[in-house]
Amino acid sequence: MSKTTVNQSATVKENLADTEQHYFNSYDHYGIHEEMLQDTVRTLSYRNAIIQNKDFFKDKIVLDVGCGTGILSMFAAKHGAKHVIGVDMSSIIEMAGRLVEINGYSDKITLLRGKLEDIDLPFPKVDIIISEWMGYFLLYESMLDTVLYARDKYLVEGGLIFPDKCSIHVAGLEDSHYKTEKLDYWQDVYGFDYSPFIPLVMREPIVDTVDNAAVNTSKNKIIEFDLNTVTLDDLVFSVPFKIISKRHDYINGLITWFDIEFPAPKGKKAITFSTGAHAPYTHWKQTVFYLADDLECEVGDVLEGQITSIPNKRNNRDLDITIEYEFKAEGVEKEERSKKNKNTYIMH
Ligand SMILES: C[S@@+](CC[C@H](N)C(=O)[O-])C[C@H]1O[C@@H](n2cnc3c(N)ncnc32)[C@H](O)[C@@H]1O
Numbered sequence: 001m002s003k004t005t006v007n008q009s010a011t012v013k014e015n016l017a018d019t020e021q022h023y024f025n026s027y028d029h030y031g032i033h034e035e036m037l038q039d040t041v042r043t044l045s046y047r048n049a050i051i052q053n054k055d056f057f058k059d060k061i062v063l064d065v066g067c068g069t070g071i072l073s074m075f076a077a078k079h080g081a082k083h084v085i086g087v088d089m090s091s092i093i094e095m096a097g098r099l100v101e102i103n104g105y106s107d108k109i110t111l112l113r114g115k116l117e118d119i120d121l122p123f124p125k126v127d128i129i130i131s132e133w134m135g136y137f138l139l140y141e142s143m144l145d146t147v148l149y150a151r152d153k154y155l156v157e158g159g160l161i162f163p164d165k166c167s168i169h170v171a172g173l174e175d176s177h178y179k180t181e182k183l184d185y186w187q188d189v190y191g192f193d194y195s196p197f198i199p200l201v202m203r204e205p206i207v208d209t210v211d212n213a214a215v216n217t218s219k220n221k222i223i224e225f226d227l228n229t230v231t232l233d234d235l236v237f238s239v240p241f242k243i244i245s246k247r248h249d250y251i252n253g254l255i256t257w258f259d260i261e262f263p264a265p266k267g268k269k270a271i272t273f274s275t276g277a278h279a280p281y282t283h284w285k286q287t288v289f290y291l292a293d294d295l296e297c298e299v300g301d302v303l304e305g306q307i308t309s310i311p312n313k314r315n316n317r318d319l320d321i322t323i324e325y326e327f328k329a330e331g332v333e334k335e336e337r338s339k340k341n342k343n344t345y346i347m348h
Contacts, residue, residue, distance in 0.1 A: 004106040006097040010114030011089060019315040023141070027090035033069045036132070039283040041273050046132065047075045049162055049262035049271040054079045056160065056265065061123050063087070065116055065131035065150050066143060070096035070109065072130045077108040084109045085123065087116045116146050126154045130162040136207050137287045138168050138258040139235060139309065140347045142317045148232060165261035167224035169276060170241050172217030172251035172295075172303060173210060179252045179290050205321065205345050206288045210255050212277040216297070217243040217251065219276075222307055238308040245297035253290040254323065287347075293339045295327045301337075302328045318348040 013021055026032060037043055050057060050072075058080040064073040067086030073096070076084045086096060086109060093113045100109045112119050129150055135141030151161060186197040222239045245251065257276040264270035275284040295303065305325030312318035322344045329337035 004097040004101040004109065004111060006093050006111045006113050008113070009089070010112065010120075011118045013089075016115075019317065023317055024089045027068065027088070027092055030092070030095070033092060035283050037069065037071060041280050041282045042132065043071065045260070045262070045271055045273045046072055046130070046162065049264075050075045050079050050130070052268060052271055053160070053162075053263065053265060056263075057081050057128065060127035061085075061125070062128045062130060063121065063126040063150060063154060065129060065147050066133060067096055067111065068092055068132075070100050070111065072132065073109050073111075074100065074103060074105055076128070076130060077105045081108065081128070083123075085121055085126070086111045087119055087121075088113065089115045117149055121154060124154075125156045125159075127156055127159050128162065129155055129159070134166070134258065134260065134284065136284060137205065137256055137309070137319060137321070137347055138166060140317070140319055142311060144227075144235060145232060147227065148230065151227070160263045161227045163260045163262045164227045165224065165270075166227070167221050167259050168256060169219055169221050169259065170243065170254050170256050170307065171215045171219045172243050172245065172297075173253045173255040173288060174214045174216050174249050175210075175252045175288065175290075176250055176294065179294075183290075202290055202292065202343070203345050205347055206290070207285050208288065209281065210277040210286045210288065215255060215277055216247055216249045217245050217303065219243070236310050238306055240304065240306055242302065242304040245299060245301040245303070248298050251291070251295040251297055251303060251327075253288050256287045256289070258284070289321070289323055289343065289345055291323070291325065292341050292343055293327070295339060296329070296337045297327075298329065298331055301330055304328070312346060312348070315348065318346060321345045321347060 059082045062076045062081045062084040064086040067073050067088045070086050073084040073086040097111050131147045133143035133147050183198055186194040220241045220243050222241050259274045262271045275282045277286055308322040310320045312320050324342040327339045
């Protein structure tokens with residue numbers, strides 16, 4: 001059996017900013033990889049997409065950006081790739097080396113440790129890039145920046161990126177009970193007024209599973225990215241949204257999620273998955289933004305506005321998200337029920 005050795009890191013971790021060190025440390029432990037591997041929607045979508053495209057993978061050079069335990073590299077090698085290069089900055093790549101070796105792929109997979117941006121690949125160009133880079137609200141973690149860097153530097157003309165399409169979606173959510181419980185807690189903490197915490201709690205989006213029955217408006221796709229052409233600038237966005245109430249209820253917040261699509265051979269239906277409340281569980285769950293107002297809605301009332309997402313200045317892996325909204329109630333007590341507001345959030 002040939003051996004897989006992971007050489008010394010091309011990046012000196014201690015030279016990275018604290019936030020970067022912290023980010024890569026978070027992938028050192030096996031627990032986070034266990035969670036990702038056990039997310040069958042995620043992992044099987046990658047495997048199915050590779051199998052669906054095995055004619056394209058045959059004899060190709062593949063780059064796995066952020067290989068973690070090497071699972072995507074091994075899928076690619078197993079299904080025809082000529083050679084796979086897996087790159088990761090975290091120490092988990094040491095384990096990937098052992099896994100590649102004991103599973104018999106040492107001569108097909110090369111593992112390189114370091115930040116992809118600091119590494120010189122053994123091939124000047126690659127035919128395919130595979131990467132699982134998605135974070136909460138799709139863009140949290142900013143790992144897509146690295147995939148775009150790899151695309152621009154290494155991908156051959158006509159090469160494929162797995163996945164290559166993604167979109168963010170929004171809808172309204174009734175969540176009175178949990179919202180009240182979460183905020184009211186700070187009104188009386190062991191008999192003391194802790195209410196100054198409330199604005200801080202409101203600023204944090206919540207990542208959790210949402211019962212689809214609590215989604216009470218139409219859905220709106222607010223943005224989509226084609227990884228073949230998207231640029232870093234496109235990832236900073238301000239887009240309108242418009243959703244329509246489906247029942248007499250309260251809209252206490254907005255639920256957001258993302259959808260993913262892989263390239264498909266001509267004439268074949270693409271492998272896709274959704275992280276929405278209507279879809280099977282994924283470890284990304286959904287991201288909820290509580291609104292300052294609890295909007296009392298009737299069927300057909302319109303909630304529209306603008307969602308802005310900008311990488312945080314201090315740590316560009318965090319996101320500053322602003323939601324401006326105007327709720328236009330119609331019919332009974334429409335003036336009292338109509339609201340206009342602006343909330344800012346930080347995802348960190
Ligand atoms: C979401 S995990 C995916 C792991 C694996 N591909 C899988 O599907 O299970 C992302 C991995 O990318 C690595 N990573 C993120 N940015 C990187 C960069 N700029 N250079 C090298 N590795 C990076 C992280 O250390 C982490 O292990």
